[in-house]
Amino acid sequence: MMTRAEFRKLIRERRKQLSADFQQTASEQVIGHLSNLPEIHSSQNIALYLSADGELATPKLIEWLWQQGKSVYLPVIHPFSTGQLLFLHYTPETPMVNNRYGIAEPRLNKELILPTRQLDLIFTPLVGFDASGHRLGMGGGYYDRTLEPWFKNKSGAKPIGLAHSCQFVEKLPVESWDVPLPKIVTPDKIWHWE
Structure with missing residues (x-):
C-alpha cells in the first residue's frame, strides 16, 4: 500500500488536472445534492472553507448557502x-488575509468568532477518502x-466532507487520530457511513 x-x-495531482469548466460543473452538481440533504x-450556522489547490470549488456553494438564509463561517488558524x-462569520464584506499556508481566511476579529460547538455543520476539505469514510487531509491535523x-x-457540529470523485481510493492508511466522516458529497453521489 502507498504511504499517506x-x-x-497522487490525489493532489489528479485534482490539479481538473479544468475551470469542470470545477464549475462539479460545484453545481454538489449544490444539487446538498439541496436535498x-x-x-x-x-x-454552517462552516465551510475557501477552496484552494484544486479542491472542489466552494464560492458558488457559499453564495447558495447565503441565498438559503444560512450563516457561513470560515476557518481561521x-x-x-x-x-x-477558530470559525469566523463570513460575509461578502469580510476583510481577508492570507494565512501561513497562503490560504485566504477572515482577518481575526474576536467579535465574529462562533464557538465550534455552536456550529451545526462543518463542511470539511480533504485530499482523499476511501470506501470506509476515512479522510486524508493535508497532514496538519486541524480538522481531526x-x-x-x-x-x-456525536456532540457539536456534524462533519460532511466535500470532494471530487477522483479523490476516492479504495483504502487509505489510517492513523489512530483520524476522524472518519459520516457523509461525503461528491458531484456524482452522496456517500453515507451513518
Missing part, C-alpha cells in the same frame, strides 16, 4: 493554540482536532 504522503501527492434544511481552528468531540460522542 504518496496518496497525497436534511442536514442543510435543519442547520443555520488559531493564533495562540497550535493546531487549532476540530472534529474530535463529534467523533467521540
Whole structure:
C-alpha cells in the first residue's frame, strides 16, 4: 500500500488536472445534492472553507448557502493554540488575509468568532477518502482536532466532507487520530457511513 504522503501527492495531482469548466460543473452538481440533504434544511450556522489547490470549488456553494438564509463561517488558524481552528462569520464584506499556508481566511476579529460547538455543520476539505469514510487531509491535523468531540460522542457540529470523485481510493492508511466522516458529497453521489 502507498504511504499517506504518496496518496497525497497522487490525489493532489489528479485534482490539479481538473479544468475551470469542470470545477464549475462539479460545484453545481454538489449544490444539487446538498439541496436535498436534511442536514442543510435543519442547520443555520454552517462552516465551510475557501477552496484552494484544486479542491472542489466552494464560492458558488457559499453564495447558495447565503441565498438559503444560512450563516457561513470560515476557518481561521488559531493564533495562540497550535493546531487549532477558530470559525469566523463570513460575509461578502469580510476583510481577508492570507494565512501561513497562503490560504485566504477572515482577518481575526474576536467579535465574529462562533464557538465550534455552536456550529451545526462543518463542511470539511480533504485530499482523499476511501470506501470506509476515512479522510486524508493535508497532514496538519486541524480538522481531526476540530472534529474530535463529534467523533467521540456525536456532540457539536456534524462533519460532511466535500470532494471530487477522483479523490476516492479504495483504502487509505489510517492513523489512530483520524476522524472518519459520516457523509461525503461528491458531484456524482452522496456517500453515507451513518
